[in-house]
Amino acid sequence: MIDDLSGLWLGRVWLPKMQGPAVVTLRDGQVIDITAKGAATVSEICEMADPAAHVRDAAGVALGPLDQIAAGRVGDLSVIHFLAPCDLQAVKACGVTFARSMVERVIEEKAGGDPARAEAIRTRIGAVIGDSLRNIRAGSEEAVRVKEALIAEGMWSQYLEVGIGPDAEVFSKAQVLSSVGPGAEIGLHPISTWNNPEPEIVLAVSSAGRIVGATLGNDVNLRDVEGRSALLLSKAKDNNASSAIGPMIRLFDAGFSLDDVRRAELALRVEGPDGFVLNGHSSMSQISRDPEDLVRQTVGRHHQYPDGFMLYLGTLFAPTEDRDAKGEGFTHKLGDIVTISAPGLGRLTNTVRLSTECPQWSYGISALMKNLAARGLC
Incomplete structure (x- = not known):
């Protein structure tokens, strides 16, 4: 899940005792709850003048070893398990950046x-x-x-x-708090018969447009739906459980910077229930638009995000390897296990289902605010 414990990590887990989320970091292989008033959400921390310093110095409570919590069954509200590492941020995505x-x-x-x-x-x-x-x-x-x-x-x-051309494609990928995290099921709209994973880096960006860290993402893509018409982009991209982000945000500090993102090499592996295996990759060095340019085109005087945003950067990966019929390329089968990884950013693994079969998204902004208020955190 996490390959570099020396990094400065920021994420979220579900706390059964609180029936709500906690903001966490990693220290010495332990998951540490650093939730506090004024820092009860990942969004609030990303808005700070120095998020890395806050996370490094924040008082916290150990919840258990990373491996143990990473093994927690996602969606089981009786056990601690990882969530997507973003909360109040908008979830945006850039398309056709390679x-x-x-x-x-x-x-x-x-x-x-x-x-x-x-x-x-x-x-x-x-x-x-x-x-x-x-x-x-x-x-x-x-x-x-x-x-x-x-x-x-x-x-x-x-x-x-x-x-x-000069202007990037930037679209809304998912609703606030709807993204799923590591170990979760990811969803395909049932109308799609030609689809694929998209291994991407996702930036964590403050409301001022400052890039504070990065993580991995799967921008689940319905090739047939979008291919029919660009006006179907929202239906092709924003479906229940179609945005996977994680495992945690690696904050920028002396040991990790935007230059590391620019050099990142992403690996993709799809393991199917039919025995099919697909290996792919995406090299950030081949991106046609610099990440800073994509952020500038997303936020500014023309468009604001008061709680910050997460930004998928796009992918070089395009699946052309045949899975079934010759010449028809790759498409998902239900039960596919998709793993996206990159040195320094860890590993994001999810299982493919129909969006109509994935757990319904029900924990929205009002539920989060009520929970934090009951805990005296806001």
Whole structure:
């Protein structure tokens, strides 16, 4: 779950005794409850002038060894278990931030959500642009030339505009407090038959636009739904249990910074109940837009987030390996176990179900506020 105990970690667990969440950190392999008045939410801590100093120095109570609590059954309100490490923050996501994976978005659109047509279109686009998307920077003169070449071949797509144009795609991924954490089930809308995981880094950002840390995320993606129409983006992205974040936020300090995020190498492994195994990766070094630029395009005078926000940065991973029929690429099966990992950020593991079969999201903002008030924390 956590691979570097020397890091400064911030997260949340469910406390059965309080029937509510606690803010926690890690010290010497122990999970430490640091919940306090004025610091009762992760959002409040991320808004502090020096979140790292607060977490490092905060008084706390040991809840138990990391391995023991990480093994707690998620959703069982009688045991301590990890939750998504964010609470009051908005959950936003950036799409098409890797020019190479942009091609797959163009294919989804041109195929109209039909995986059987995707392979032929993939071959045609590859013949037009070759490897010209390697290390391309969005908004550059080179990006303009690639865009013009694709349009000339009848391959214009709205994804070209956000993939290599000046303006990033930023959308609302999930409602406040609806994200699931490590060990939880992740949901697919039952109308989808072509879908995949998206291994991403997720930034923790304050209301002032200051990046204070990072974690891992799975931006569960319904390729057929989004491919039918960009106007279905919300239906393709925001469903019950479709946003997984965790295991914990690693705060920026002397040993971990945004440069580590820029160099991060993410690994993906899908293990299916049918014996199928998919391995993938995403290299942040190949992102077409710098994380700081994505944050600037998300927050500012044009848009505010008073409680801060979590920002998925997008992925290089595009699943083209066939699972069933030749030429139809990858799609999930119920029961798939998805693991996303990166050195220094740990491991996020979830099991695929239908959104209609995952536990219903019921613990919202009002429930949290009532719980904290009853505990004298707000």
